[in-house]
Amino acid sequence: MRSYMAGNQKFPSDLLFVVGLVVLTDIFVLIPVLSESFIRIVLGLPLVLFLPGYALVALLFPTKTGLEGIERAALSVGMSVAIVPLIGLVLNNTSFGIKEVPLLASLSVFIILACAAAYVRRRQLPEDKTFGISFKASARSLLVEVMGKPESSMEKTLRTFLAISVLALVGSVAYVSIVPHDQEPFTEFYILGPEGKADNYTTEYVQGESGTVIIGIANHEHRAVNYTMDVRLENKSLPLPENLKNIKLDDNITLEEPLEITPSFEGKNMELEFLLFNETEKDVPYRDLRLWINVTKEA
Known part of the structure; x- marks a missing residue:
């Protein structure tokens, strides 16, 4: 079988541009002095919306024939929209979680590996049949x-x-x-499972025994805020530790604290409410969350 591999073939300019853009984006995101620049946003959009799909399309379609330029671009956007959520789903099931640095690293590694594989495939083709962009x-x-x-x-x-x-x-x-x-002022209020993820919540309890959730509050109100919290099971308040009854958070500060839930009575499909109040309204919850739990008698 005839081989078309050329040992001195240069790295394709389109793939080199993609890899360079990925590295440049990583620099502007990870270096604190540069991360405040608007360039971070300009570079971040193609990293999420175009480059992953382009790298995969380059790997799957290394020849000039088969896809026109506009088709390649449209498919790159569509593939990126599919790839990024899948990477996020994988990260959510790991200890890293869906956070900025793990997501950035995963996307960067995926794009660079796909570009490297695309380069290997192109090297195995005659030069006049290899896709490339001048x-x-x-x-x-x-x-x-x-x-x-x-x-x-x-x-x-x-x-x-x-x-x-x-x-x-x-x-x-x-x-x-x-x-x-200026962003509108708001407060994030969320609960996580015992493993620190937004799943695997304890919903099956034995009366008198405890289960753990993690309470999360993030203050984006542009000022320090005093919060109070109440946890109710079937509209009956449960005991809370002092550090979660009255909470003071400065602006842009996030609090995550474990909370043990110990139901004192049995029932099925009971409403467990997590109510957060701010300092201006003490009777109407500012944010509220709910779980439905089952509690059985102690064996």
Whole structure:
């Protein structure tokens, strides 16, 4: 069998660009001084919405034939939308959880490995059949298409509309990225299972025995806030430790504390309420969460 592998073949420019963009994004996310820059947002969007799919499409379709450029781009977006949630699902079932650094590392490793595999596949093909992108030729072609002499008034109108649309898109992205926008004040209130994940909650209890949940409160109110909490089983308050009865959190501070639930009476499908009150309203819960539990008699 004839081999087309070329030992001196350069790393394809499109794959090199993708890998370089991944590394650059990692730098702007992980280095504290750079992570506050709007460039982090500009780089982060393609990392999530385009690059994972592009790397996989490059691996699956290494030849020029089969997919046109616009089809490749559309499929890259669609594949990215499918890949990122799957990676998040895998992370959620590990000790890392869905957090910024593990997600960034997982996406980066996936993209780089897919690009490396795509490069290996392309090396095994004749050079004239291998898919590749010349950025200089693409830019020249786009410039000719946009600025070239139109053949009709309709074509001129369409090209003008295309140019205005591209400028509007770039301007919108720049405005959203650069201009600071104050977030509406809010408080996150959540409960986690005993393993620190949003699943495996204890719902089956024996009367008098305890189960553990983790209470999470994150203050994004742009000021320090005094919270109070109440936990009720079938509208009857359960005892709480002092550190969870009255909670003071500074702005942008998150509290996660374990709480033991010890039901004192039996029942099926009983409502377990977690009620969080802020300092301005003591009678109406500011945030509330619910679990439904079963409690059986002690054997």
